[in-house]
Amino acid sequence: MQPTLHADTHAQASHHEEPGFWQKYIFSTDHKVIGIQYGITGLMFLFLGLCLMSVMRWQMANPGTGVPLVGPLLYHLLGESAVSKTGVISPDLYNAFGAMHGTIMVFLAIVPLAFGAFGNFVTPLQIGAPDMTFPRVNMVSYQFYFMGGILMLASFFIPGGAAKSGWTSYSPLATIADMNLRPNGQTFWIIGMVCLINSSLLGAVNFITTIIQLRAKGLSWMRLPFFCWAQFVTAFLLLLAFPPLEAAAVLQLMDNLLRTSFFLPTGLVVSGKLLHISxxxxxxxWQHLFWFLAHPEVYVLILPGMGIVTEVIANNTRKPIWGYRSMVYSILAIGFLSFIVWAHHMYLTGMGVRIATFFQTTTMVISIPSVVILTALFISLWGGSIRINTPMLFALGFLPMFGIGGLTGLPLGFNASDIHLHDTYYVIAHFHYIVAPGTIFALFAGIYYWYPKATGRMLSEYWGKVHFALSFVFMNLVFMPMFIQGMAGMSRRMYDGGATYASNGDVVGLSPYIIGLNTSVSHAVWALGLAQIPFIINFFWSLNWGKKVTSDNPWEATTLEWQTPTPPPHGNFDKEIEVVRGPYEYSVPGKSRDFTPQNEPDQPEPIPHGNPVRS
Amino acid sequence: MSLINQNPSHMEIPYAVKPRPDTGLYNAKVGIWLFLASEVMLFGALFCSYILMRVNAPEGTWPHHWLNIWMGMTNTIVLIFSSVTVVLSWASLKMGQFKRYKFYQSITILCALAFLGIKSFEYHDKFIHYQVNLKDGRIFDGHLQSAASTTNQFVFKGRFIDKPEELYNPPLEHAEEPPITIAKSDIKIDPTTKQPMMENYGPWHNTYLAIYFTMTGLHALHVIAGCIVIFAIWGPLAKVWEQDPERYVNRVEVSGLFWHFVDLVWIFLFPVLYLL
Structure with missing residues (x-):
C-alpha cells in the first residue's frame, strides 16, 4: 500500500514532510484514501453479510439442528436466548440475521463499494480533478458511514438483539418487536440508518458538485466517461430519494421512543391485548415512504456497476462503446423513471386497479432504457479483438447475469403474475441475480481493473481467473434453484426453510424436491464463501508481492485516471490536463497505437509512417 | 481549513471561491442548492405524511385551534424579518461595509433566538395541557398548575367538556377560567394500563400532535443549526474577512440561502398546523 512511486517523485517535487499515519490514513481528506477506506470497510461488511447468510442457510437446510463450528461460538457471543447450547439458532436470531443480512448488504456493503469506494477513487481522476470539491465533507461522509456500521454491529449485542423485521422494517411489525425493551434493536437500526442516510447525502452533494464544477478543461458532458455519468445519476438518486426515508426513519423513531402512532392503526391488538396507543x-x-427510497435505491445498486462494466468492456474490446450517447440518455431516463415505479412493490396492499396499472406501466417503461444499455454493451463486443483478462471475465459475467436478473423482474412488474410470485423465493432470486452476480461481479471487475492504479501492483491473473470461475458457477447454483422454489410457491423468511408447508399425506404442499433444493443451495452458498478465499489472499498478497506495473497505464486505456502517476499523489495530476476527445478512442484508424488518451493532442503523431496496429 | 493547510502536499480546489466560467457558480453555491433540494424532499415527505394522516383521520377527529395563532403569527413575522436582515447583511458585506454586516447579522441571530424562545414556550404549554377522564364520565381539559398540585390532587385551569367532539374543535375565545381541583381518586382508571386516564398533549396524545412535534421539532433543529453556522461566521470566523474577503462573502451568502430555506419551511408550517 505504501505508494513507492509517489514517494520518489513527490519527495523531489516538494520538500514538505509526509503527514503522520492518522492524518494520512484515518482522518484523510484525500478522495483516494477515502475511497480505499470505503472499499475496505465495504468489503468487510460484504463478507459479514455472506457469513450471516451462511449460518441461516444451515438452519434452512437442517431445521432445528445445531450449526457446526459457528453455533457454539454464537452461543458464547450472543447468549442462551439467541442460540441454544447445542448451537441451534432461535427464530428471533434467524429473523435478526435475515434483517441484518439485507441491511448490511444493501446499505453497508454494495452502496459504499459501488458509490463510496469506486465513486470516490475513480470519479475525480476520470474528470481530471485534483480532489472532490469538498474534501472535508467527504471525510465526514465516511465517518457517518462508519458510525452507522458500528451502530448496526453493536445492535447484535444489546438486550433483545438486532432489528428483526426485515431490511424493509415494515411497521407495525418493526414497532411492536421487542416492545418491552426500549431502546431495542430497531432503535439502533433507525439511528444507524439515519447515519448512513446522512453519509449518502453528503456524498451525493459532493459528487454532483465535483462532476459539475471540476471537470478538466475541454471535458464536455459528452466526453465524460460513462462511469462518471453513472455516478452522476446515482448521486442524484441518493440525493432525492434518501430524504423521504430519513423522514420515515424519524417518524418510526418517534413511534419507537415517544409512543406516537404514525404507522400504528387504531385498535392494534398485540398478543391478544389492545395496545395502549393513540x-x-x-x-x-411507511411502505410508501420506504419504497420511494428503496426503488431508486435498486438503481443506486446497479448503475455504478454498469459504469464499471462499460469502462472495462471498452478497454478490453479495444474499440469504442457502441451507442455511447444512447447509453447516456438511457441512464438519465432510468434516473428519472426510477422515482415513479415504487408502488410495484406494493401491488398486494390493495391499492386499486388504476394506480396499480399506472405503476405497472411505468415499471415496463423503465425496463426499456435498461435493455438499451445492456444491448449497447453486448453490441460493443461485436467485432472487438477481446482481451480475456480477469476484469473482462467479470464484466462478461455481469452481462448475462444482469440480463437474467432484469428479465425475471418483468413477471414481478405485472400485477397479475405478481399475485402468485409476490414474497416468494422467486423475488429473492430475481433481485439477487441483479445485485450478486450482477453488481458484485461488476465490483470485482472494478477491483481487478483499478487495483494497479491504487497500489502500483497487479493482482494475480491466475488466481483472479480461479476466483471468477468458481464464483460464476456457485453464484448460479445458489440463485437459479430459488426461481424454481419460488414458482412452486415457497415463501421467503421462513425459519424452517418451508418445511411447515411441505406435502404431508393428503395435504398438498411443497414437494420433497423443492424442499430438498434448500440443501443444495446451502452447499453452494458455503462453496461460494470458500471461493472468495483466493480473492482475499490475492488481494493482500499482491499489495507487497504482486507484479509491479511498468507503466502508469498498464491496461493501455484512454480515460484520464491512467494519466496520473502510480499511485496518484495528493492532488492527482502532475501535469496540466486538457481533454481533446471522447472517452473511448480505441483503435482509431491511422494512429500508431490502438488507444488514444483523452488528453493526447491531435498532432503531431510521434511516428509519422507508423502502420495502423489493427485494421 | 486548518486540516488541509497543514497538509504538506496542499493543492487548491478550483472554483472554491471564484465562479467557474461555464456554470457561473462557485462550488459551495452548487453544493448548497443540491443540499436544499434534498431538504425539500425531506420536508416534502413529512408534508405528504401530514396530508395522509389528515385525510385518513375519521370525520371530526382532526383537531383545530389547538395552537395559539398569535404566537405562530409572531414567529412567522420574526422569521420573515430575519430573512430581510440576512439579505441586508450580505448586501452590506458585498459593498464592503463590515460593521453594518455585523449589525444586521446580529439581528438575524437575535430573531432566531426569539423564535426558539417562543417555540419552547408553546411546547411547554402543550406539555402542561392535560385531558382528564373522570370516573363520572365527564372529560376535563385544561392546563396543570404545577405549583398548586400535590400527589393526590391536581389543580387545573380549564373546563369540563360536554361532548367529546368539542375537544377537537375548542372555541377560539373563552373567558378566563377559574382554578379547578381534581382529586386523583376521581380520575378514571384505564382498563388496559391500570393507570389514571390523565394524559398531556405530547406527541403520544394523537397523530396531529405527533406530526406537529415532529415537523416543528425538525424545523427547530434546522433553526438551531442555521443559527450556529451564522454565528460561527459572524464571530469566530470573522478574521477570514481580512484574509480572504471574497471567500467570506461566499460563506455569508451560502449560510443565507440555508436560512431562507428554513424560513420558507416555517411559512408552510404555519398555515398547515395553526390555521387550517
Missing part, C-alpha cells in the same frame, strides 16, 4: 396511523405510509 392510534390513527397508517402502516401503508
Amino acid at each position: 392510534g390513527g396511523g397508517s402502516p401503508l405510509l
Whole structure:
C-alpha cells in the first residue's frame, strides 16, 4: 500500500514532510484514501453479510439442528436466548440475521463499494480533478458511514438483539418487536440508518458538485466517461430519494421512543391485548415512504456497476462503446423513471386497479432504457479483438447475469403474475441475480481493473481467473434453484426453510424436491464463501508481492485516471490536463497505437509512417 | 481549513471561491442548492405524511385551534424579518461595509433566538395541557398548575367538556377560567394500563400532535443549526474577512440561502398546523 512511486517523485517535487499515519490514513481528506477506506470497510461488511447468510442457510437446510463450528461460538457471543447450547439458532436470531443480512448488504456493503469506494477513487481522476470539491465533507461522509456500521454491529449485542423485521422494517411489525425493551434493536437500526442516510447525502452533494464544477478543461458532458455519468445519476438518486426515508426513519423513531402512532392503526391488538396507543396511523405510509427510497435505491445498486462494466468492456474490446450517447440518455431516463415505479412493490396492499396499472406501466417503461444499455454493451463486443483478462471475465459475467436478473423482474412488474410470485423465493432470486452476480461481479471487475492504479501492483491473473470461475458457477447454483422454489410457491423468511408447508399425506404442499433444493443451495452458498478465499489472499498478497506495473497505464486505456502517476499523489495530476476527445478512442484508424488518451493532442503523431496496429 | 493547510502536499480546489466560467457558480453555491433540494424532499415527505394522516383521520377527529395563532403569527413575522436582515447583511458585506454586516447579522441571530424562545414556550404549554377522564364520565381539559398540585390532587385551569367532539374543535375565545381541583381518586382508571386516564398533549396524545412535534421539532433543529453556522461566521470566523474577503462573502451568502430555506419551511408550517 505504501505508494513507492509517489514517494520518489513527490519527495523531489516538494520538500514538505509526509503527514503522520492518522492524518494520512484515518482522518484523510484525500478522495483516494477515502475511497480505499470505503472499499475496505465495504468489503468487510460484504463478507459479514455472506457469513450471516451462511449460518441461516444451515438452519434452512437442517431445521432445528445445531450449526457446526459457528453455533457454539454464537452461543458464547450472543447468549442462551439467541442460540441454544447445542448451537441451534432461535427464530428471533434467524429473523435478526435475515434483517441484518439485507441491511448490511444493501446499505453497508454494495452502496459504499459501488458509490463510496469506486465513486470516490475513480470519479475525480476520470474528470481530471485534483480532489472532490469538498474534501472535508467527504471525510465526514465516511465517518457517518462508519458510525452507522458500528451502530448496526453493536445492535447484535444489546438486550433483545438486532432489528428483526426485515431490511424493509415494515411497521407495525418493526414497532411492536421487542416492545418491552426500549431502546431495542430497531432503535439502533433507525439511528444507524439515519447515519448512513446522512453519509449518502453528503456524498451525493459532493459528487454532483465535483462532476459539475471540476471537470478538466475541454471535458464536455459528452466526453465524460460513462462511469462518471453513472455516478452522476446515482448521486442524484441518493440525493432525492434518501430524504423521504430519513423522514420515515424519524417518524418510526418517534413511534419507537415517544409512543406516537404514525404507522400504528387504531385498535392494534398485540398478543391478544389492545395496545395502549393513540392510534390513527397508517402502516401503508411507511411502505410508501420506504419504497420511494428503496426503488431508486435498486438503481443506486446497479448503475455504478454498469459504469464499471462499460469502462472495462471498452478497454478490453479495444474499440469504442457502441451507442455511447444512447447509453447516456438511457441512464438519465432510468434516473428519472426510477422515482415513479415504487408502488410495484406494493401491488398486494390493495391499492386499486388504476394506480396499480399506472405503476405497472411505468415499471415496463423503465425496463426499456435498461435493455438499451445492456444491448449497447453486448453490441460493443461485436467485432472487438477481446482481451480475456480477469476484469473482462467479470464484466462478461455481469452481462448475462444482469440480463437474467432484469428479465425475471418483468413477471414481478405485472400485477397479475405478481399475485402468485409476490414474497416468494422467486423475488429473492430475481433481485439477487441483479445485485450478486450482477453488481458484485461488476465490483470485482472494478477491483481487478483499478487495483494497479491504487497500489502500483497487479493482482494475480491466475488466481483472479480461479476466483471468477468458481464464483460464476456457485453464484448460479445458489440463485437459479430459488426461481424454481419460488414458482412452486415457497415463501421467503421462513425459519424452517418451508418445511411447515411441505406435502404431508393428503395435504398438498411443497414437494420433497423443492424442499430438498434448500440443501443444495446451502452447499453452494458455503462453496461460494470458500471461493472468495483466493480473492482475499490475492488481494493482500499482491499489495507487497504482486507484479509491479511498468507503466502508469498498464491496461493501455484512454480515460484520464491512467494519466496520473502510480499511485496518484495528493492532488492527482502532475501535469496540466486538457481533454481533446471522447472517452473511448480505441483503435482509431491511422494512429500508431490502438488507444488514444483523452488528453493526447491531435498532432503531431510521434511516428509519422507508423502502420495502423489493427485494421 | 486548518486540516488541509497543514497538509504538506496542499493543492487548491478550483472554483472554491471564484465562479467557474461555464456554470457561473462557485462550488459551495452548487453544493448548497443540491443540499436544499434534498431538504425539500425531506420536508416534502413529512408534508405528504401530514396530508395522509389528515385525510385518513375519521370525520371530526382532526383537531383545530389547538395552537395559539398569535404566537405562530409572531414567529412567522420574526422569521420573515430575519430573512430581510440576512439579505441586508450580505448586501452590506458585498459593498464592503463590515460593521453594518455585523449589525444586521446580529439581528438575524437575535430573531432566531426569539423564535426558539417562543417555540419552547408553546411546547411547554402543550406539555402542561392535560385531558382528564373522570370516573363520572365527564372529560376535563385544561392546563396543570404545577405549583398548586400535590400527589393526590391536581389543580387545573380549564373546563369540563360536554361532548367529546368539542375537544377537537375548542372555541377560539373563552373567558378566563377559574382554578379547578381534581382529586386523583376521581380520575378514571384505564382498563388496559391500570393507570389514571390523565394524559398531556405530547406527541403520544394523537397523530396531529405527533406530526406537529415532529415537523416543528425538525424545523427547530434546522433553526438551531442555521443559527450556529451564522454565528460561527459572524464571530469566530470573522478574521477570514481580512484574509480572504471574497471567500467570506461566499460563506455569508451560502449560510443565507440555508436560512431562507428554513424560513420558507416555517411559512408552510404555519398555515398547515395553526390555521387550517
